[in-house]
Amino acid sequence: MGTSRDPDGASAVGGGGRTTPPLRWSVVLFWLVGLTVVLAVVGVFLDRETRLAPFLVVVPALVAGRGTVRQTAVASGWATVMIIGALFDAAEDSVGAGVATVVFALVFNGLSVARAAQRVRDEGEIARLRSAAAALQRQLxxxxxxxxxxxxxxxxxxxxxxxxxxxxxxxxxxxxxxxxxxxxxxxxxxxxxxxxxxxxxxxxxxxxxxxxxxxxxxxxxxxxxxxxxxxxxxxxxxxxxxxxxxxxxxxxxxxxxxxxxxxxxxxxxxxxxxxxxxxxxxxxxxxxxxxxxxxxxxxxxxxxxxxxxxxxxxxxxxxxxxxxxxxxxxxxxxxxxxxxxxxxxxxxxxxxxxxxxxxxxxxxxxxxxxxxxxxxxx
Structure with missing residues (x-):
């Protein structure tokens, strides 16, 4: 962002402030489906598929670092549904342990969405600062x-x-x-x-x-x-x-x-x-x-x-x-x-x-x- 002089001496005015490039939906879906498949395959070989399912909770946290709020919310919903579905099929798990796992997933996923929203707000503020700086530099x-x-x-x-x-x-x-x-x-x-x-x-x-x-x-x-x-x-x-x-x-x-x-x-x-x-x-x-x-x-x-x-x-x-x-x-x-x-x-x-x-x-x-x-x- 800002008014700059390129190496050849010409003026170059940046755009509206560069923020973190958002993830493509194809990348988000690849993470969701790919990690789910990996955990399922590993679980089959270890005979612990239901215990590995809660690791899906890391996906929304990963998406929150680069994705939009909507992408993080979709990842959170996917992870929560997969975890509930896996625990529902786990007859050997106690009800109390299953409920605790779901509550943890909901809380952690909610924090991921909140983090994504905060990151987007911060980047908007950065863009506004750059715009103000650019306007001043053009005058200076x-x-x-x-x-x-x-x-x-x-x-x-x-x-x-x-x-x-x-x-x-x-x-x-x-x-x-x-x-x-x-x-x-x-x-x-x-x-x-x-x-x-x-x-x-x-x-x-x-x-x-x-x-x-x-x-x-x-x-x-x-x-x-x-x-x-x-x-x-x-x-x-x-x-x-x-x-x-x-x-x-x-x-x-x-x-x-x-x-x-x-x-x-x-x-x-x-x-x-x-x-x-x-x-x-x-x-x-x-x-x-x-x-x-x-x-x-x-x-x-x-x-x-x-x-x-x-x-x-x-x-x-x-x-x-x-x-x-x-x-x-x-x-x-x-x-x-x-x-x-x-x-x-x-x-x-x-x-x-x-x-x-x-x-x-x-x-x-x-x-x-x-x-x-x-x-x-x-």
Whole structure:
């Protein structure tokens, strides 16, 4: 569920929230008839067919995990009838034992139906949460590519689609009187509260990027926005959050400036010396400036014409393979020098899915910044 950018940069809007795919009736009938036949055959060989019949009570519980309420009710009815029929033919069984068995089956089958109904309600609530998250995401993030006088930016944003685990990854590229301002951030936590914090900090960036002459002024405005949001969250009983972020200023000069607020460091591609570009330690995340021993500072690095800069969130660097190993972004990036900038997002995403065996526990966001040739400006 949600608005996502596919690896080629196009917008892709999901459907109405994926829930557990229901079982087909053919599968339910196969379980009912198949297990009944198996128990009957085993009972004949063991001469204990009537004592094995109560094991049919497990069928409704199995159906409840994936089937509809109606399918679970049908399975419960089938199991109950088969158990009563088997016990009715068991002359050696006492009446009391037979009644106890039937009562147990009725209670257990009733619980199975109730569990199926609760699961369906929970999945409906999940679908509604995803729909709300999707609507917010469509308002938050612009589709790729993003273009300014200095930059052509490709990228992708792929939200995780599991329960209410959609995160607060955001990005933006703004043309300002002071050059291009680039922003990528990851809000602590998941769900709609994280998206609310992301909206607050993203709105603050869009305003500050065009009004603040210095990059430190932009980051100060973002810090204030996070603190205001946390103050409001505390008043309404929600958790306070911090935000990791990268804020870049790209002008006509070869060197660009960046303030790293506890975020994943950028990587330089398509150059003679690919790899990390920052040498200093990251500053504290947004919302935690009061805990820092000194103010945030700007770092400069070379971003020459013809090179590409890769920014991402920790949904990339912290993706794990089945054995628990993190995705080796820096190592893999060394082999992407011959890939066109516009193809880098799709390459990274495919490689990331192979590494994680197709599973994701966090949003994936990345930006690929390419300097526009001077001939294209104007």
């Amino acid at each position: 993030l612009r589709p790729f590519p993003l273009v300014t006088d200095e930059l052509l930016v490709h990228g992708l944003y792929q939200p995780v689609e599991e329960d209410s685990r959609v995160g607060g990854d955001v990005y933006e590229v703004v043309a300002s009187p002071y050059g291009s301002r680039v922003f990528i951030a990851d809000v602590q936590g998941k769900g709609l509260p994280a998206i609310s914090a992301a909206f607050a900090v993203l709105s603050a960036f869009r305003e500050a990027a065009v009004s603040e002459p210095t990059l430190t002024g932009v980051v100060d405005a973002l810090e204030d926005a996070v603190l205001r949001h946390n103050s409001f969250a505390a008043r309404v009983g929600e958790s306070e959050r911090f935000v990791t972020a990268l804020v870049l200023g790209v002008g006509s000069e070869e060197e660009v400036q960046v303030i790293n607020c506890g975020h994943v460091a950028p990587l330089l591609l398509h150059t003679e010396r690919p790899g990390p570009v920052l040498r200093g330690e990251p500053c504290v995340p947004l919302g935690l400036d009061a805990l820092a021993p000194e103010p945030r500072t700007v770092e400069w690095f070379g971003f020459p014409s013809g090179s590409t800069l890769l920014l991402c969130t920790d949904g990339v660097t912290e993706a794990r393979d089945p054995s628990g190993g993190f995705y080796p972004l820096e190592q893999r990036a060394a082999s992407w020098g011959d890939i066109r900038p516009g193809d880098v997002p799709a390459t990274v995403y495919r490689d990331l899915r192979r590494h994680s065996a197709g599973t994701a526990s966090d949003d994936t966001a990345l930006l690929v910044l390419r300097r526009r040739p001077v001939a294209d400006i104007g």
